[in-house]
Amino acid sequence: MACSLADSGFLLKGNLHKPINGHRFVSLFPTGASYLTWEVLPQCKAKHRRFVIPLRRSKTVKSVASPVTSPFPVDGAQHRKELCESYGFRQIGEPLPDNITLKNIIDTLPKTVFEIDNIKAWKSVLISATSYVLGLFLISKSPWYLLPLAWAWTGSAVTGFFVIGHDCAHKSFSKNKLLEDIVGTLVFLPLIYPYEPWRIKHDRHHARTNMLKEDTAWQPVMKKHFEESPIFRRAIIYGYGPIRPIMSISHWLLWHFDLNKFRPTEAGKVKFSLACVYAFMAIGWPLLIYKTGMVGWIKFWLMPWLVYHFWMSTFTIIHHTAPHIPFKSSEEWNATQAQLNGTVHCDYPKWIEILCHDINVHIPHHISSRIPSYNLRAAHKSLQENWGKYLNEASWNWRLMKTILTTCHMYDKERNYISFEEVAPEISQPITFLKRVMPDYA
Numbered sequence: 001m002a003c004s005l006a007d008s009g010f011l012l013k014g015n016l017h018k019p020i021n022g023h024r025f026v027s028l029f030p031t032g033a034s035y036l037t038w039e040v041l042p043q044c045k046a047k048h049r050r051f052v053i054p055l056r057r058s059k060t061v062k063s064v065a066s067p068v069t070s071p072f073p074v075d076g077a078q079h080r081k082e083l084c085e086s087y088g089f090r091q092i093g094e095p096l097p098d099n100i101t102l103k104n105i106i107d108t109l110p111k112t113v114f115e116i117d118n119i120k121a122w123k124s125v126l127i128s129a130t131s132y133v134l135g136l137f138l139i140s141k142s143p144w145y146l147l148p149l150a151w152a153w154t155g156s157a158v159t160g161f162f163v164i165g166h167d168c169a170h171k172s173f174s175k176n177k178l179l180e181d182i183v184g185t186l187v188f189l190p191l192i193y194p195y196e197p198w199r200i201k202h203d204r205h206h207a208r209t210n211m212l213k214e215d216t217a218w219q220p221v222m223k224k225h226f227e228e229s230p231i232f233r234r235a236i237i238y239g240y241g242p243i244r245p246i247m248s249i250s251h252w253l254l255w256h257f258d259l260n261k262f263r264p265t266e267a268g269k270v271k272f273s274l275a276c277v278y279a280f281m282a283i284g285w286p287l288l289i290y291k292t293g294m295v296g297w298i299k300f301w302l303m304p305w306l307v308y309h310f311w312m313s314t315f316t317i318i319h320h321t322a323p324h325i326p327f328k329s330s331e332e333w334n335a336t337q338a339q340l341n342g343t344v345h346c347d348y349p350k351w352i353e354i355l356c357h358d359i360n361v362h363i364p365h366h367i368s369s370r371i372p373s374y375n376l377r378a379a380h381k382s383l384q385e386n387w388g389k390y391l392n393e394a395s396w397n398w399r400l401m402k403t404i405l406t407t408c409h410m411y412d413k414e415r416n417y418i419s420f421e422e423v424a425p426e427i428s429q430p431i432t433f434l435k436r437v438m439p440d441y442a
Contacts, residue, residue, distance in 0.1 A: 135304065155305070166373070226410060246310055
């Protein structure tokens with residue numbers, strides 16, 4: 001074992017697992033080298049000094065306990081490899097140096113990834129429209145036991161509409177900005193999403209990704225909010241546990257229909273978007289119910305909409321949530337680290353990637369939201385070549401989801417997250433249940 005100190009060196013001898021002043025030192029690694037910083041070393045009482053021999057100021061000193069191999073820091077390759085196995089990741093990126101800027105990263109991307117291609121843009125519309133119509137046909141013809149498959153397809157297809165509107169909101173769909181707003185408004189209508197409120201809210205997410213209080217997407221639970229009332233605590237536990245994969249429904253309802261959340265200068269466009277959604281509901285829903293009955297409304301609209309929210313919730317959670325990804329206060333926040341180190345690339349089955357237009361190739365989108373969805377893979381390949389060691393990457397698996405749903409709950413500055421089981425074990429049965437029943441394979 002080797003110990004690297006910031007300002008001094010020392011030699012450990014004897015039983016390394018014996019507590020010193022109430023602290024136990026156990027290496028995170030099976031053999032080889034570990035690093036300790038002086039800040040985490042407890043002050044040794046006189047009775048423990050027989051275990052410590054002062055040395056000259058030194059960067060690294062050897063212990064008599066075990067052989068020394070090539071040293072690596074606590075966040076070194078071996079540690080990250082172990083975290084990957086534990087969390088269900090394929091790769092956990094190295095910390096990005098403080099002096100790297102978003103411009104440094106953007107400058108390494110090929111200029112072609114920023115180019116808008118009208119043919120590719122309208123091809124994505126054609127894919128989504130065709131897939132959606134096919135899904136509705138499957139719903140109409142499927143026996144009851146095949147309906148879940150038809151809903152899964154149709155809900156995934158309508159998620160593609162969202163991604164097209166997402167490109168429109170980022171001004172990466174067309175060079176004609178009026179056309180973008182029209183297309184964005186129309187493709188959001190089947191989702192009952194008001195385009196302009198969502199665009200404004202989403203821009204704030206990009207400007208403050210993983211900023212503790214300002215990010216408008218998923219955040220850790222704050223202690224003061226959790227302690228407001230017993231009933232509220234139970235609701236939060238369910239919301240961040242078993243029903244988290246569809247909790248974007250509450251986010252949709254609370255964020256997008258409240259005019260008080262928007263500036264007076266934004267109110268005009270927000271009201272227009274809301275009027276479009278209300279008109280769609282007032283005309284489309286009665287027609288659907290008239291033609292197919294209430295059961296038809298559930299079959300053709302509600303169930304695919306719930307599948308869309310499953311993807312909306314799941315995609316968004318995985319994009320920025322993991323035990324090793326911090327949320328930071330505005331004073332400590334670093335934009336480049338948040339966008340590159342704080343964003344996750346996740347691979348899904350091919351049919352989902354096609355229907356959802358590669359929205360989960362998400363790191364380049366946070367480096368620059370001007371990259372159209374059809375260029376995200378080329379941009380990600382460039383990032384892998386130039387910045388690959390800093391990237392967080394995964395393929396969707398049960399261990400990844402289990403880690404998020406059972407661990408990533410309450411904010412803690414030192415540990416990033418604390419599980420509800422730790423802070424409120426008496427009411428955390430939903431989390432215990434998930435740990436017991438969810439598969440654990442990666």
